[in-house]
Amino acid sequence: LNPGDEVIIPAPYWVTYPELVKYSGATPVIIETDEIGKFKITPEQLKAAITSKTKMLILTSPSNPTGSVYSRDELEALSEVLKGTDIMVASDEMYEKLVYDVDFVATASISEDMYHRTVTINGLSKSAAMTGWRFGYLATPDKELIAAMNKLQSQSTSNINSITQKAAIPALLGEVDQEIESMRRAFEARADEAVELFNAIDGLSVLKPQGAFYLFVNIKDISNDSIQFCKELLQATGVAVVPGIGFGSEGYFRFSFATDISSIREGIRRIEKFVKNKKC
Template sequence: MLSDRIQSLSPSLTIAISSLARDLKAEGKDVLSFSAGEPDFGTPQKIKDEAIKAINDGFTQYTAVPGIPELLKAVAGKLKRENGLEYAPSDIIVSNGAKQSLFNLFQAVINPGDEVIIPAPYWVTYPELVIYSEGKPVIIDTDEKSGFKITAEQLKNAITPKTKMIVLTSPSNPTGSVYSKEELESLAEVLKGTDIIVASDEMYEKLVYGIDFVATASISEDMYQRTVTINGLSKSVAMTGWRFGYLASPNKALIGAMNNLQSQSTSNINSITQKAAVVALNGEVDAEIEEMRQAFEERAIEAVKLFNEIDGLSVLKPDGAFYLFVNTKEISNDSIEFCKELLQKTGVAVVPGIGFGAEGYFRFSFATDIETIREGISRIKKFVESKKA
């Protein structure tokens, strides 16, 4: 009955863990969940006020598929002001979250057998969407020695005549790694003379700690032409439920193809979200964004310190996002079993590293208050001590 394509998809492990934690909590169990990829802050009031105004003004009908003119102009303005990138409004499409932007891109360019290079650890959705698009994920493993970032040599060795795309994520979910300008330049040098597309997921760009964020497309004219920039407002502006993502590319044919696809699937995104997003993109809530960033940085410092005090665990300080990718290899190289037992015995929910393509780790989200973080790590410490006893 079901298509081969749909049966190739696996459920999201992060969502599965979050759902299990919620179920246990609903049963009355004492559960602390560090599995969600969602800020614990509320959407800034100015954004909510703009949404309320849109409702009261009756802005509740269909819009153009890629977005209303003032929104596309706001995205283009943001990309120029903050990233030094020149895009016309017609180079941009807004979608129901960056996940739909990625789906549209993969469906528009991947043919059966096309290879897509994905550095691991990776966000769980990347390889699934490639497989659904009948492509082949080519995974490049990284580790702590490289800061969980691929090198130019690794990229060069992974490229074949079938390579269609590489997915870069900076800052990274799940590791928090951020590519420097020099690192991006070295990757760009490898790509020169090829037709390889770069899908640059920059969703966490506002959440960086002691390091500058560099947009992939800003590296050179060659990278600008080959890069599809993907971003949104879910993480940096705490708008996860609003479902707002966007992509930008100077390739008119590609933008046209994705516009056609979205017109036949979801059409425009929520009209009210579009009005509200303009406020965020125009810089009207930058002060609130900075407050969130500072809070995340303070939590990261505390959490890294506490984890590295646990005999048997280790973690690198993240340069961005709000996750720690904790190494458990001294204790266990079976991340699913480790996380399952941890949840059952301590009520602490984290996500197994295998879901991100890296065994012997778990992802810990510090998108919650500092006291909860301390209590959660304390429980993890006792659990690890019991395993070593």
């Protein structure tokens, strides 16, 4: 990326992406999404955002923070818009193993055209519960791009430590797939219960996530200042959630269900009490 280049980023987005674009001297172009569209961009929105300066589209599926997952039909429709352009796609697929009632579809698998324009970003932090080990990787058929990234990586963070590499082998070989599926089922059960509990709270609402392990809870009937809401919630109840504005969408907070069901129930109970007090 160079100064003047533009990168299209659907919101809500993972917090790092706009800052990385700005750090590179380029300009993030944010496309707003909503609950009606399950927080996914449409081909029409993508087409309207493209200019002669557009260099990249960043897609996250499954999404952190919303849990939305693009279907094959949706990705095919977006790929049609990109045909005939030189726009790259950075596809963040970190949560690919954690999907619920939908099939995960890799962006690069859509077509030969998408294969050649896509850089797939993945890792073992989520699927294999190796968060602190920082094992990430990417894939692209563009060998020149890989060579350039290798130069930068080798002079900045060097490499993944040897202990982490050894620990990652069973996950990469599929030897822990059974454990991953067990974890996925547990996450799905937690999501189902948490969604039901949140939607029973007057003033709050949430869509069931299709993937990842977060809920993006709508608080617009209670507050349009998610930072203040989350600050007051933490001070009053000890429950920590992340303001939606940090992900580019005001009027929401992100709730993680990557913990035991008892903690989830207690956390939502405290949130319910807090919301009732705010409505009084």
